[in-house]
Amino acid sequence: MPDLRLELSAVEVHHLAAVGTIPGATPLAAAARNGQGAGTLSNIGTDLQWTAPGSATAGTAVDCSDGGAFTLADGEDVDAWLRVAVTVASLASAAEAWVYLADRYNNGVAEADVDAEDATTGQTLEYQLTLRNADVGLAHNIAVYLESSADDRIWLSADGATWSQPTTAVAGVSLGTLLSTESATLYLKRIVAADAACVPSQLVHLIVNYDYGPSIGWTDWIRKSLCWYCGTATASVPTLIAVRLDCKLDGRGLYRIFNAAEYRLYRSNSAPPAESDTPFATTASLPYTPDDTFADGTWYLSMSYFNGVLDSGFLPVGPLGETYIKIVVDSGVIATTPPNGPLNWHLELLPAGVVRVIGVGCQSDEYAPDEWAVFYAVDGGSDVEVNSTFSQPYSVLDSMIPAQADAAVVVVGVKTRRNDGTTGSPTWVYSDAQATQSVTVDAVGPTAPAGGDDYPGPVPEAVEA
Amino acid sequence: MTVSYTVTTVGDTTTVTVASTLTPPVYYFWYLDGQYLGMTEEATRAFNLLAGEQARIDVLDSTDEDFDPYANAPAAYPSRKTIFWIRSPATDVDYYRVEQQADGGEWETVETIPADPDAWSYSSLTERLDDLTTYAWRIIPVDVVGNDGTPLAFAAELIVRIPDAPAFAVTIDPDTSKITFAEAV
Numbered sequence: 001m002p003d004l005r006l007e008l009s010a011v012e013v014h015h016l017a018a019v020g021t022i023p024g025a026t027p028l029a030a031a032a033r034n035g036q037g038a039g040t041l042s043n044i045g046t047d048l049q050w051t052a053p054g055s056a057t058a059g060t061a062v063d064c065s066d067g068g069a070f071t072l073a074d075g076e077d078v079d080a081w082l083r084v085a086v087t088v089a090s091l092a093s094a095a096e097a098w099v100y101l102a103d104r105y106n107n108g109v110a111e112a113d114v115d116a117e118d119a120t121t122g123q124t125l126e127y128q129l130t131l132r133n134a135d136v137g138l139a140h141n142i143a144v145y146l147e148s149s150a151d152d153r154i155w156l157s158a159d160g161a162t163w164s165q166p167t168t169a170v171a172g173v174s175l176g177t178l179l180s181t182e183s184a185t186l187y188l189k190r191i192v193a194a195d196a197a198c199v200p201s202q203l204v205h206l207i208v209n210y211d212y213g214p215s216i217g218w219t220d221w222i223r224k225s226l227c228w229y230c231g232t233a234t235a236s237v238p239t240l241i242a243v244r245l246d247c248k249l250d251g252r253g254l255y256r257i258f259n260a261a262e263y264r265l266y267r268s269n270s271a272p273p274a275e276s277d278t279p280f281a282t283t284a285s286l287p288y289t290p291d292d293t294f295a296d297g298t299w300y301l302s303m304s305y306f307n308g309v310l311d312s313g314f315l316p317v318g319p320l321g322e323t324y325i326k327i328v329v330d331s332g333v334i335a336t337t338p339p340n341g342p343l344n345w346h347l348e349l350l351p352a353g354v355v356r357v358i359g360v361g362c363q364s365d366e367y368a369p370d371e372w373a374v375f376y377a378v379d380g381g382s383d384v385e386v387n388s389t390f391s392q393p394y395s396v397l398d399s400m401i402p403a404q405a406d407a408a409v410v411v412v413g414v415k416t417r418r419n420d421g422t423t424g425s426p427t428w429v430y431s432d433a434q435a436t437q438s439v440t441v442d443a444v445g446p447t448a449p450a451g452g453d454d455y456p457g458p459v460p461e462a463v464e465a
Numbered sequence: 466m467t468v469s470y471t472v473t474t475v476g477d478t479t480t481v482t483v484a485s486t487l488t489p490p491v492y493y494f495w496y497l498d499g500q501y502l503g504m505t506e507e508a509t510r511a512f513n514l515l516a517g518e519q520a521r522i523d524v525l526d527s528t529d530e531d532f533d534p535y536a537n538a539p540a541a542y543p544s545r546k547t548i549f550w551i552r553s554p555a556t557d558v559d560y561y562r563v564e565q566q567a568d569g570g571e572w573e574t575v576e577t578i579p580a581d582p583d584a585w586s587y588s589s590l591t592e593r594l595d596d597l598t599t600y601a602w603r604i605i606p607v608d609v610v611g612n613d614g615t616p617l618a619f620a621a622e623l624i625v626r627i628p629d630a631p632a633f634a635v636t637i638d639p640d641t642s643k644i645t646f647a648e649a650v
Contacts, residue, residue, distance in 0.1 A: 019549040023585035026551045037535040053535065090585055102541075105622070113623070200625070201540055256625060263631065265646055286633075287647035294642050301635055303646060307596055307628040310542060315519070315630035318648075321472075323634055332639040 001071065001136035002079075002212040002247045004142075004178070006186075013129070015109065015252050016101040018082070024091035027086040028069060030101050032109075032205075033080040034249035041072070042096035046088055048072055052080035052103060064088070079248040103203065103254050110204040110250075114192050116260045122194035126160070129186045130253070131208065134177035139247075140161030143172030144186055147205035147250075154204055157187040169209035185285055198259040200309040206251035213243045221330035256310035265290060266302040266314075272324040273302040275313050296331065300324045319343065319362065326432065339369035339418045341431035345397060347412055353403040353443030355410050364393030370414030372397045373430060376412045378404055383413075392417055406443035411436050416445045470524075477516070477594040482509040485526040486538060497525040499541030501534045505648045519629045520544070520591055546600070549588045550617055552580070553606040558614070562605045563589045566621075568599050580606075595625045 006013045015032035019274045022041050025048065030039075031134050037053025046065035050072035051058040051072045057075030064070050064086040082099065106112050147165040150274040155163040174347055186206075237412045262282040281290035299394040302324045304311040314323035319340045328335045338411035345359030357374050372395070374386045388399055397414065404410060413436040421427030470483045480613045485491050495502045495510050498521050501511075512518055521562040522575060525532075548563060558580040564572045576589050594600060606614035632649040 019547055019588070021586055039633070053531070081613035113596055200542065263646070283646075286631075286643050287639075287646040289643050291643070294637065294644055301644070301646075303631055303633045305631050307625065307630050309625060310627045312519075312628040313521070317632055325633070327635065327637075327644075329637065329642070332637070332642045334635075334637050 001135065002137065002139065002210075002244060002249075003071070003133070004139050004208060004247070004249045005134050005250045006109065006206075006208075006249065007130040007132050007183075010318060013056070013108045013251060013253070014104060014108065017104055017146075017248070018099055020097050020099045020100055021084070021091065022090075022095040022097045024087050024095075026087070027099060028083045028085055028423050029100070030083075031079060031081045033077060033248060033253040034082070034101050035080075035252075038098045038104055039082065039098050040096060041082065041084070042094075042401070043091055044094050046086075046091060048084065048086065050082045052077060052082075055080070064091075065188040070174050077248075079250075103252060105254045105256070107253040109189075109206060110243050110255040111190060112204070113255050114196070114257040116258045119192065119196045119198070119257050119259055120194065121457040122196070123190070123192045125190045125192075127188050127190075128160075129188065130183050131178070131182040131186055133180055133328045135212075138180070138213050139178045140176075140213065142175040142178060142208060142210040143169045144175060144206060144208050145169055147207055150205040151190075151202050153190050153192055153202075155189040155191065156206075157189065158184075158361055160185075160187040163189055169207075172209060176446065177414050179303035192257060196257050198309045199257040199329075202255050202257065204251075204255065205254050208251070210247050210249070212243045212247045222461070256309050259306075260284065261308045262306050263288065264304045264311070265304055266304075267292075267294075267296050268300045269295075272300045272322070273314075274328075275304065275311070279304075292306075294329050296329050299327050299329060301327065336420065336429045337367045338429055339349060339363060339416045339431050341414075341416060341434050342372075342397065342414050345414045345437075347437050347439050348401075349439055349442055351443075353406060353408070353441045355401040355404070355412070355439055355441065357397060357399040357401065357412060357414065359397035359414050361390060361395050361397070361416055362393055363416075367391050367418065369418045369431065371417050373400065373415045373417045374399045374401070374412065375415070376401050376410055379408055380409075387417075403443065404441045406441060408441040408443075410441060411438040413437075477512045477513055478511050480509060480511045481522055481524070483524050483526070484508065487526055487528050491526050491528060491550075492530060492532060494525040494527065494532065494537075496539055496541075497521075498543045498545075499523065500543040501538055504534065517595075518611075521627050526609050544596075544619075544626045545591045546591045546594065546602075546622075547588050548591065548602050548604070548619065550604045551586050552584060553614065555606060555608070555614065556607045557608040560607050561587060562607055562613075564603050564605060564616075565591065566601045566603075567595065569599070572603070594626070596624065596626050596628045599623045626634045639644065 016030040018027040020029045021027055034052045039053045042049050047061035048064050049058045049061045052074035055074045055076045059073040061076045062070050063071050067086050067088045071081050073081045094295050111125055112121055148167045155165055157163045158173045168276040244267050262284055264279035265281040266277055267280050302314045316323050340363045342359045342361045348356040350356050369390045371387045375383045377383050416431045417428045419426045419431050472481050493505045560580055561578045562574055563576040564576045566572045578587055599621050602619045603616040605616045634647055634649045635644050637644050
């Protein structure tokens with residue numbers, strides 16, 4: 001059967017990592033045409049079958065009773081195959097397993113990653129692959145082209161001199177005919193323009209299109225094929241059943257384009273920065289002082305790290321998962337750092353119109369709060385503040401809002417506060433506001449039962465009429 | 466579309482709960498560092514993450530039972546690798562030693578797995594690997610006497626994953642009103 005192989009330094013290119021198998025089968029290679037995903041390998045006795053990722057049809061069962069290496073084709077695409085080595089004695093009577101396939105980086109189809117310096121200056125890299133016919137049959141009309149959505153930085157050539165970027169078999173780079181064991185060189189060129197943007201994962205995807213037939217002269221093959229199709233084939237026509245047109249061999253691999261690694265600094269004086277914002281400064285190392293000044297007011301600051309291809313995003317640096325540091329600048333200094341707000345809190349309705357506020361907080365550093373501050377407003381009235389001691393490092397808030405009239409709506413907010421002044425002349429710094437909660441007061445018990453009467457002694461048991 | 470989420474961590478278990486705007490039944494497809502982990506019909510899933518470990522969790526919600534989680538997966542930059550091998554044909558293997566090398570340094574044993582006569586294949590999941598570090602692995606079968614057998618070597622590979630986000634602190638110079646960013650101690 002057709003067996004063209006892409007090789008690098010006389011070793012078959014490893015297009016896809018393959019993990020998982022059934023007992024008795026050792027995966028040797030997975031055709032790049034499988035693509036990524038999970039395929040299914042199964043056996044009943046010594047018959048093995050392969051179903052490629054995304055395929056709904058298992059391939060024809062292959063008798064592996066002799067042991068050794070076998071190529072198992074998928075039922076929808078015979079060029080999506082899995083090659084396995086079979087140890088017959090270890091095969092279960094019946095088994096099925098997922099085989100997980102994943103693309104590989106820098107495997108020869110895709111050359112080495114582009115470093116940041118080359119991405120800045122631009123890079124042109126020429127490399128070669130060998131296409132070898134590992135079957136006894138003949139591979140003819142070999143044309144190599146690029147998968148249409150693949151990397152437009154890749155160019156192909158049959159001679160290393162004339163380059164093109166074909167995306168169809170008709171326009172493909174012709175490598176002619178390969179008899180059994182013969183090979184041809186495929187030249188590839190990767191052109192990365194100057195100031196190329198980072199690419200964390202770039203797929204190079206080649207497709208080799210060819211016809212396959214027995215190892216006889218092409219003219220003779222056509223003639224005998226016609227005889228076979230016309231039903232006049234004779235016993236002198238060997239292995240014509242193996243003739244197949246438009247065979248496909250894919251090649252695929254990944255590479256990266258790095259840019260310079262950097263810390264990315266974000267700031268905003270209106271709201272916490274978003275990871276999609278543009279950083280106001282970048283730096284290769286820390287500590288770093290940007291040239292930008294910070295006017296008086298409230299600032300939100302965030303930072304991420306970019307490793308050249310991927311950004312870390314923001315680390316939750318606050319106790320409630322805040323991805324920013326908030327500062328208030330006053331006359332050129334960081335005026336206040338507010339204490340952490342409550343970690344959690346909720347309201348409970350108690351009898352007679354009392355509302356209970358339960359919360360918990362935690363902080364023990366120099367910015368820790370001294371008190372809880374509960375704010376409540378009744379039926380849209382003014383806020384009333386109630387304070388209680390915040391015991392460091394952990395504090396439980398248990399505060400009662402005085403009894404309110406039935407059906408009154410009580411809106412409650414909870415903060416903490418720190419005294420940056422003195423006991424006699426306090427300067428309170430409050431934690432950031434959190435969402436308020438509200439309850440409708442229930443101060444009145446249920447209405448009386450609808451009716452009732454009394455009866456002397458126990459009621460008699462039911463008496464039949 | 467998933468519009469909100471909560472994260473709860475107790476010990477090494479991090480539980481993520483999401484809220485979807487789709488009409489039930491909804492299928493949730495979970496990814497850790499871009500690697501597909503599985504589907505749930507509940508809007509919550511637990512992950513085993515060590516203290517201080519950063520990870521990126523993605524969840525895709527769909528009402529399509531046949532939604533393809535691989536074709537629609539976010540870009541995968543996993544911080545762990547699965548090392549997979551077929552058993553040695555030798556009959557005297559006592560255990561397999563999994564060794565790891567970082568940036569060409571010393572080989573370190575990261576796991577030992579007892580040989581199981583009924584097992585055809587084995588796998589080992591690495592710890593979280595360092596970003597921008599080249600790792601190699603090898604599997605060494607060891608017999609009951611303690612003799613090392615012939616290793617199965619895996620080609621060295623540069624790990625490029627989503628980097629850890631930095632913890633940082635700031636100070637301001639009152640003379641210049643400029644702020645210095647530094648790594649938090």
